Amino acid sequence: MKPTILAATLAALLMLGGTPPLAQTPPAADTAPVTKASTAAPNASDLLFEQPQMKNVPPGTKLTYGYIRRSGISKGPFGPPMDDTIKLGIEPGKSADARDIRVEMFSGANRFPAGPFEDMPGNPVMTLFLEHHLMDMARVLSANPRYIKNAIRKGLRDNATVTPTTIDYKGRTVSAWRIETQPFLEDRMKDRMRGMENIRYTFVTSDAVPGELVSIEAQSKNAEGGELLQESLTYDPNAG
Template sequence: MRTHPPLRAGLGVLAACLLMPLGAEAADGPASPPQDYSDAERIIFMTEHLGALQPPQTLAYRFRKHGSLEEDFEDRVTLRLSPTASGACCNGEADFLSDARRLRLPAVEDARANPVILYFLEHDVRDMNRLTKGQQNHFRKRIRMAIYQGARVEQRALEYLGRPISAQQVVISPYEDDPNRGRFEQYADKHYVFWLSNEVPGGVFGVASRMNARDAGAEPLMVEEMYLEGATPPDLTALAR
C-alpha cells in the first residue's frame, strides 16, 4: 500500500496532484491496483533532502530564462528554512523570483524533501497555462505521470563550489505522448531535468526545462534553469533534438 511521501502541508493542488497515490489516477482508462513508487518519485519527492541541515538556514538559487519565445531574464529564488516546533528541520518559505515576476506560494511546514522543486514546478504549470490556455491540472497530471512511469534516471558528474560531485539526474518528457498535445504542439517538445545530490546543501543541485524549436539546430523556444548558488550549470544541449 502506498503512503504519502514525507512532504507535508503546503502547496495545495500541486502537492496533492504530484504526491497522491497512483492507481485509479494512473491512467485515463479503468482503475488499476495501487503500485509502488518509481525510482524517480523516490529521488525527487521522498528523499529527506533537508535532513542534514541545521535551521535556521537560507538556500539561494540562481534562476535564468532564455530563448526565442520571450524576453530573457535572470533572477533569484531564496528558500528560508526554520526549525519546526520540535526543533527539527524544517519549515520552508520561499521568495520565488522578484518584483512583477514574483510567484506567491504558501510555506511548507515540516518539510523533509526540498520544496524548491515544487515551487519550480508550480511556476512552470502556471506558465504553461498562460502560454497555451490549457488546464493547470492537465499539466500537473502529465508531469506527475512522467515522473511515475516515464523518467530516465542516471548518475551524473557535476561541479559545486569548484569541486566534482556525484548527482542523480532525472529527465522527463511529459507531453511526448500526451493525447492532447495537438492543442499545444508548439510547446509539446518540452523536457525537464532534475539534479539531486547529497553533496550539496538541501539536496537539490538544480532543475531545468527546455522547449526546442521545430527547426533542428535553431535556438530553443524557451529554457528555464534554476541552480543552487555555487553550482556550475550542466550542458543542456543533449536535450535538443
C-alpha cells in the first residue's frame, strides 16, 4: 500500500476540521492529568498519528503486539473471545525515518488482510487496531461507522487528557505519555450505544519503545461493573 493511501486513511480517521455527519443508524504511577490545552503536553492526535514513530526501529526487526478481545454482552455480538497477535516486519524505507512494513494481522481463521505499507514514517498498527474496532462497533450498534469514527476523532481533538507517566521497559523505567478519551459520554446518540456510551479509549506511547506504541485499550462496563467490551493491543518486547 502506498503511503498516500494510509495518509488518506489517517486523515479520514482523525481529520481536524469540519462537522461530523449524522448517524444513518443509530503500567506505572501517573501524575496529575495535563490537557492538550497545556503547553506542557503534546496534542493527542499529533502524538498518536503525526510522529515518525518508526525512526527508532532498525530494519530487519519484527514488532509483535498481543491482541485480546472479550465481551460480556448477551449472545456475544462481538464474537467469541479472541487472543492473537499482530506482527510487523520492518525493512528500510526510502527515507531515513521511514520503513517498508509487512503485516501479519492475526493468525489462522482470524487472519485479516492488511498492508504492506511502503516508506511509512508512522506506526500503522494504531490505525489497523482502530479500523478493526470501528468495523465491530458499527456492526454491533447497527451504526454508521463514519459517525463512530468522527466521534473518536473529536474526542481525541477536544476531550482527551494527555498525562505524563512512566513504564517498565526491559527492566528499566522510561518516560511515556498516557492519552485517554471517552468520546460518547455527551454524544447526542448515546442512547443507542447499548450501554456502551462510557467506552474509554486509552493509549500509552513512549519514544523509548520501538515503534513508540506501548498499548491501546478500549473498555466499557455496565452500571454493575460487568464487562461489555475489553479490547487491547500491547507491544511484546520479548517476542521475535
